[in-house]
Amino acid sequence: MIKKRIRYIQRYQDILTALFHYGFGHLVRDLGLLDFVRTPKKKKDPNYYRSTAERLRLLLEELGPTFIKLGQVASTRSDIFPDYLISELSRLQDHVPPFSFQEVKAIIEEDLHAPLSDIFNSFEEEPIAAASIGQVHKALLPSGEQVVVKVRRPNIEKIVLTDLAILEDLLGLAEERLLWVKQFNLLDVFHEFSEALKLEMNYREEAQNTERILRQSEEDPYVEVPDIFNEFSSKRILTIGFVEGEKITSITEEAGYNLSKVAENFAKGLFQQIFVFGFFHGDPHPGNVFVKKDGTIALIDFGMVGRLSMEMRQNLALLVIGLKSRHTDKVLKALKNMKIVHDEVNQVLLKDDLDALRLRYYDVPISEISLGEAVQDLFSVANKHNCKIPSDLTILGKSLLSVERIVSTLDPELRIMDLIEPFGKTLIKERYDPRRLSSLLKDEVLDSIELVRDLPRELRALSKSVQHGKIKVEISVPEVDRLINKIDKVSNKVSFAIVLMSFSVIMVGIIVGASLTSEPTILLQLPAIEIGFVIAILMFLWIIFSIIRSGRF
Incomplete structure (x- = not known):
């Protein structure tokens, strides 16, 4: 990191000084980078009176292309950032x-x-x-x-x-020193953005x-x-x-365009990309969508695209159906199938939050629900429970919001859920198509045959490893110290009982033997009884002392 800071020291100074100028000097101080800051002006800056979100937007615009792009990507992550910040970042412009x-x-x-x-x-x-x-x-x-x-x-x-390179350095340092940065997983978001x-x-x-x-x-x-x-x-x-055409939000009825038809065609075209092909325009804002004279939609600028596998699309359809039917278990199942919910998530608390989300939409007619906003709300709940949202799903959420905004501008009466439902039903039919199920069964059978065929070879390899002492067994037990402590206590009590019982048996044997013998024997003439008794007493006292000293009795 030190070499990186020296190599890019001029740019570091630009970035850190800009942070000071826009009122984020406390971050520089917390990161321990005050030495890299040029002395800021002492007079009050007009930015001092602006909101935090506005100052952040102006900061990103001043720092140039990389930071503007970063802010634009952040404006799509409503699962991480609050609404007031998303709203401000969506205004970012390339000046x-x-x-x-x-x-x-x-x-x-x-x-x-x-x-x-x-x-x-x-x-x-x-x-x-x-x-x-x-x-x-x-x-x-x-x-x-x-x-x-x-x-x-x-x-x-x-x-x-x-x-x-500088941003990666700063975020890595921030994750080490600032707890809230680590909680937001900003370094993971940055790596996605960087690629x-x-x-x-x-x-x-x-x-x-x-x-x-x-x-x-x-x-x-x-x-x-x-x-x-x-x-x-x-x-x-x-x-x-x-492309010869008009920007989609600039067309009018007076110019001969059927706004309702254009809105419907645009939405259907994007939904076909998403749900049929799984490869779709990742940034369909009005500047990238044109309408030709015949009403055809022309899309440009495919620098950002989203990708969804068939399995992901089908689970997305299940998610939409769960949202539409307001069925929490279906929504949770879809999230599990999409690998959003992992084993470490507290699913009881997650389900409670999903129920609260369901109640928010309970009295709202399904035709009036914004699918984009509902998906974003869903991702926000998932993020609250440290679920990981794949980047393609965040792109999907952004695309759905863009589609809904454009459609609502052209025809406020057109309901997105009505247009998307046929695509969802088709995906569900495909999911349970007997031909698909038979194909999956065939693949499972072939995989099982391969497993059985490879089993003898794997067992031979395992046997050789055992013979050569190469097998390592690693056991991971939660609260292992407590478990060992309990085992020690049990074993010490058992030892105590065994010694006590042995001592008792010996004494009983000696007494019985002495009583059955009418004549004195050589054994009885020797002080063996006394010696054995003393030794047994000492052993008994030593074990008792050891157990008590260990504190595990």
């Missing part, structure tokens, strides 16, 4: 000026190994959008197709990797995501996805087909 056309030109020519004029018939110098990771330009291919070209910001990878951001900077990943959604959407009547032009793309460049 980043575009970089120069000369830099754009240099990157394209370096990656595509040709002059810009040879690659495109035309290329607009002014970007149509600029963000923290890259910016977008319109262009025309030699084939005559209109495209948009995303170009990654110069040196952004170095900047982001530096910030990620996602690294993938987002690699435009090849986005190209692959887009192509997969494109293949899924070939027969989708609701949604279409623009083409990818791989020969004009690289890790730092992404060329995709130009």
Whole structure:
């Protein structure tokens, strides 16, 4: 850590000084990093009078791309962070000026190994959008197709990797010194975010995501996805087909759009990605959703995607049914099947909280329940009990909320639960389909046959290990000290009883033997009785003393 701080000392100072400036100096002090802070201004700063959430948002915006992205990811984790913070972080904006056309030109020519004029018939110098990771330009291919070209910001990878290294260091230190950081598992959340951001900077990943959604959407009547032009793309460049349309929240009835139909098509298209294919758009906010003149929905920007296995989708359907029927046991079973609830969770307390959540929705008509909010509430309860929510499920929760917000803007009367129910029923039918069950049974039988076939070999290996003394047995018993203490007490009492009984038997034997002998014998003439009696008494007293001294009697 020390080497990392020295290597990135300038950036450390920027971050820690910004924390001071926005009123988070106590965190720097608690982490023991005051020496890295430049002397802050002594006059009162206007930020002093802002709320904590607002100061945090402004801090993240000032610190740049990595921190803005981190805040945007945090705004999707309502299972961890409170509502007032989520609301403020959702306002995060990229206030980043575009970089120069000369830099754009240099990157394209370096990656595509040709002059810009040879690659495109035309290329607009002014970007149509600029963000923290890259910016977008319109262009025309030699084939005559209109495209948009995303170009990654110069040196952004170095900047982001530096910030990620510093953040990992600071969070690791915070987990050691601040209990609340450890309770929130912020380092685990950060690692998920870090991997996602690294993938987002690699435009090849986005190209692959887009192509997969494109293949899924070939027969989708609701949604279409623009083409990818791989020969004009690289890790730092992404060329995709130009989408001619209006932002989904900007369309109006006066312009000829059927808002209710558009809302329905958009929701069905996303639900098909989620519940049918298990590979879906992870950030369907209005800026990424366009409507063409014929009412077709066009999706762009697949830098963030979610993935759900068939088993996860089916359990999600069970979860929805449990929520709809307000059946706590079904909800708990679905959470167990999804590996959210582990063995260490107190399931009695968890069920109590799930019952409380059920009662919150008890008198609300199912058509008026927000599925996104219900899922988020569910994840919040799970997080309270230290359950681990997979990152793809948090992306799912965010996507569902985005879908519901857009749908409610277009048609407040449209009920999401009515649209999602057919997908859930299909998944449940598939779960109990005899063909699927027979396939699972076949797999189980084959696995059992393999196990039986391997058993003799495993037993031979075990036997050899026993012969060579290589078997190690490790027993883990809760409260082992108490158990050993009890065993000691029992064994000492048994020892005491045995010695006492032996002493009694010896004495009885001596007395009986003496009484049966009419004539004195050599044995009786010797002082053996007295010697034996003294020895027995001493042994008895020693054992009693040892037991009492051990305190385990």
